[in-house]
Amino acid sequence: MCIPNGASEHTGTARVQLQQLKLEQRMSQYSYETNSPHKSRMDEAVEMGQQVFDQATEAATVARDAVKEHPIMTLAVVGGLAFAIGALWKLQRPSKTSHVDTLMERLSGLQQQLPRLWRA
Numbered sequence: 001m002c003i004p005n006g007a008s009e010h011t012g013t014a015r016v017q018l019q020q021l022k023l024e025q026r027m028s029q030y031s032y033e034t035n036s037p038h039k040s041r042m043d044e045a046v047e048m049g050q051q052v053f054d055q056a057t058e059a060a061t062v063a064r065d066a067v068k069e070h071p072i073m074t075l076a077v078v079g080g081l082a083f084a085i086g087a088l089w090k091l092q093r094p095s096k097t098s099h100v101d102t103l104m105e106r107l108s109g110l111q112q113q114l115p116r117l118w119r120a
Contacts, residue, residue: 016057023053 067074 016061019057020053023050
């Protein structure tokens with residue numbers, strides 16, 4: 001299915017609105033008594049959840065737009081972060097001897113043993 005260029009923005013907006021409606025529907029399922037002492041805390045929690053959702057949605061939109069505007073820079077930043085994380089990970093893990101190092105050690109010992117084996 002081919003989507004025109006401008007339609008992808010509307011699809012993203014519609015997707016966000018659908019997610020908000022689903023969230024509101026889920027929150028409305030958890031009804032509580034109006035005279036409950038925890039009502040104000042519940043309202044605060046729902047409001048904070050909605051604010052977090054709104055901020056996350058806005059951050060995702062900004063990130064998507066930045067990737068669209070600067071794809072090469074995005075790849076460079078991701079590559080740099082991956083390199084830095086890999087370097088930190090490597091520093092934390094003790095280095096084990098590789099198979100090549102083990103083989104080279106065995107070969108150097110074999111070089112000294114071969115003349116002795118050929119004489120016998």
